[in-house]
Amino acid sequence: MGDTMSEVIVVGLTDAPVAQRAVAWAASRARDRRQGLKLVSILGGAVGAVGEDALADRLLAEMRERAEATAAGLRATGVEVEVVVERGNPTEKLIAAAEGAALLVIGSDHRGPAAGATRGPHGFRIVSAATCPVVVVPDFDLGERRGVVVGVDGSETSERAVAWAAAEADRLGEPLVAVAAWVPLPAPGNHGRYPEQYLQNMQALTEETLSIALAGLRSRYPDLEIVARAERGYPASTINRHAATARLVVVGTHGRGAFRRFVLGSVSYDVLTHLATVTAAVR
Structure with missing residues (x-):
């Protein structure tokens, strides 16, 4: 040891x-x-x-x-x-x-890649309270999967998740797929319609967030394939969509407290609820 x-x-x-x-x-x-x-x-x-x-x-x-x-x-x-x-x-x-x-x-203490807020309560408690990264392994055969997906939002927690995911992708010989998602902010009276320039600016800002998060990885891991995905959509559902074919998903989580949804953060909570693949929560 x-x-x-x-x-x-x-x-x-x-x-x-x-x-x-x-x-x-x-x-x-x-x-x-x-x-x-x-x-x-x-x-x-x-x-x-x-x-x-x-x-x-x-x-x-x-x-x-x-x-x-x-x-x-x-x-x-x-x-x-x-x-x-x-x-x-x-x-x-x-x-x-x-x-x-x-x-x-x-x-995982629940069966199958399905959602539900009451599923896997012990796993949620462990992830929310542990002081080290936690990997949750699902109880179904993953089959042929490829890629390490990591959620990116520009926070310090996200930076640690990216670093952890890059090291794992390099170890596994898998591509690193960095995913950042955005949704238009609601505004009174817009009825779901937004100026095209606003949407372009949101996309550009998300792409910039990804570029900053991934800076330096190519020099540290010269053989690592890195794929950046800036997409319109809710972060959890976007990550879950990529997770469906991934070998590993990495999300950042914010620390410890009384209520697991707020402790984990809504994105990590939702990703762990769906548990589409092996999932790591990094704080």
């Missing part, structure tokens, strides 16, 4: 099939980046809240046995792995385990 947590990828391990998808994704990155893995399995619910009773001990022993079997398979491929099995609140324990880590990887 690396000398510091900044060299470690933490993975939430459960008995759900999607957890193995998350482990596989994290292991691939760990091998490429020469990072260690920490597999974290938490016994939650009423049993996890009681003391050292026989049922809790048996369940913990079974969880550790499964986790160690997974770890053994990963170690055979050259990945350094640590196993943590504990009792407690799974969300809180996983967030604490990832404090200072390079990355936290979790499987």
